[in-house]
Amino acid sequence: MTKIPILLVDDDRELLEVYEKIFRLKGFQVLSCDNSEAALTILQEHNVSVVISDIIMPRMDGMELLHAIKRIRPAVEVIMLTAEGSISGAVEAVKRGAFSYFVKPADIEELISSVKKAEELANIKEENDTLKEHIASLSDSKDFIGVSHIAENLRQKAEVIGRTDSAVLITGETGTGKEVLANMIHKNSKRVGKPFVCVNCGALNENLIESELFGSERGAYTGAEKQRKGRFETADGGTIFFDEIGELSMNMQVKLLRVLQEKSFERVGGSESIKSDFRLITATNRDLKKEVEANRFRADLYYRINIIPIEIPPLRERRQDISVLCESFLLQYAKEMNKKINPFGSQLIKMLENYDWPGNVRELRNIIERLVVLSVDGEVDIEDLPDEIRGAAEIETVPADLKNMTKAFEKEYITEMINKHNGNVAKAAEEMCIARKNLYKKLNDYGIKYRKRQE
Known part of the structure; x- marks a missing residue:
């Protein structure tokens, strides 16, 4: 029996039950749902290796589901099921990253064989992603590395700012080390023994971002089998770091502002007010002032997070x-x-x-x-x-005087060789060991006048 379940998604409940029974008889662990929204929730709650999805479904169809899966869980492989009339859509799905597709009713043995192959590939991807995350964590856990005045200044700022509890906004181009600096601030604070919780705003699914940040109660939505803590609750006593905060929707900006003002929130599906004592650090590669002017970022939230600004210069x-x-x-x-x-x-x-x-x-x-x-x-x-x-x-920088001297020497040398051979370009080129066409070009570039001889 496989250790990681597969997920079946189809709005045809009868067909869904048939597939469930078949896959379970073949030794698979199976999760299922009849719509794409529920599928995305299950993917957040469970470690799934392969998704088998119908293409034509109400509200969010299979193509949209495929796009969402590849954005939030790239290692998961997706197999599409399609009716005769939508084969072109299935082919397009494969181009967009689907593992394969089958026309309904699918040949069960071929489908199971494809699932096993997709499962093997998904497991390999998962292992590679885990390794990469581990490697990244090793690097990100280090101090801000460098011997330059800039690096030293940033380390000193992290130490001074770490002693406070004020909100920090770190700006800079992508890849400059904003999370590394945020981690350093946390390590220099009184919260060092508590969690450092990272939130990548650009990677969060808009449909699930509330449950991700605030948590959810059991039964709050389809697939919510147990109570789940959100990022804010996990960060209690520690630091929460919002990376690429400029990617948050206006709706989520309003909700974030409320949490920052009250330091409390409710889980999705719950009514209990939960307190969390956290320190906020945010980062972005955008110019938030311009985003505010363009009405894409709330001014009140900007002023709330921009108490202590730090800019990291590019490498x-x-x-x-x-x-x-x-x-x-x-x-x-x-x-x-x-x-x-x-x-x-x-x-x-x-x-x-x-x-x-x-x-x-x-x-x-x-x-x-x-x-x-x-x-x-x-x-x-x-x-x-x-x-x-x-x-x-x-590309090396050559002083202008040296360039001019080199050109002057080359022009004099070419003129001398042309005169030596009485204007015979072929013989001059042969002695100079360059192609005749290249010599003609240089004669033209330098404006060297000569009487052409018979070649």
């Missing part, structure tokens, strides 16, 4: 930290992968320092992971770097 503005970050990530991934890797050479470090890192520290960390994975016999290969990084390293 390209603190390039002296790159080598230190490389060393840290190298040690981390070498240990994680049980590999012995030699220190990076000066040429490789120079290439990394010359690159502008649009993805900031997160992008750098991913590149170091790649180099460690592909390393052989303890050595990393520069050829494993992306073209854009190697290309950036090849």
Whole structure:
């Protein structure tokens, strides 16, 4: 019997019951529901490996469900069931990430075989995601790494701000280390022994965000089999960190403001007022002032969260930290992968320092992971770097005077060779060891006049 259940979704209750019985007889653990909204709730409450869903359903159809699943639980594989008339939709679903599709009534043995294959793939993805989360947590648990004045200043701010209980708004480009800094503030506070709870506002499903933040009572909605604590309740006594808070809908901004003002809330489906003593830290890569002016972010919420603002500059503005970050990530991934890797050479470090890192520290960390994975016999290969990084390293700034001197010498040399061969470009090109067409181009570029000879 499989350890992780599969989920059946179909608005045809009779067909749903038939499939339930068949899969249980074949040794599967089965969850089921007759609509997409309930399916998303079940996915939040249970660890599911494979979803088998009808395409045509009321309110939220199977295609919308597929999109939602891939957004909130990418490791889950989805198999679509379709009627004869909607095969084109099923094909489109596969293009959008579905594992496979079957025309109703599906051949049971083929369907079960497909479920088993999808289950194996889902388990592999789940293991990989767990490993990546573990690796990320190892890095994020460290202090804000760097030797630059910027890094030192941010560490000092984290220490000073940590002593207070005021709300903090951290701004900066994606990947600059906003969660790392938030964690440092928490560690420097009186709440250090209590939970540090992260909320990624961009990854929360709009239909389930209330139960995620405030919790839910048993029976509050389909699939709510037990009472569940929300993030605010979990953060009691500690710190709650809202990453990418600019992604919250206006409706949720109102509800968040109420919680911040009253420090209390009710679980979904409940009436009891629950108190929570938490410290709030938020982060965004957006300009919230402009969002307020555009009426996409509430002004009262903005002023509530922006008591202490901190901006993290991008990595390209603190390039002296790159080598230190490389060393840290190298040690981390070498240990994680049980590999012995030699220190990076000066040429490789120079290439990394010359690159502008649009993805900031997160992008750098991913590149170091790649180099460690592909390393052989303890050595990393520069050829494993992306073209854009190697290309950036090849662009060297040459002083203007040196460029002009080089051009003047080249023009004089070409003129001398052309005169030597009495204007015979072919012979001049042969002695200069360059292609004839390239020599013609240089003659034209430099405006060198010569009398053409018979070639």
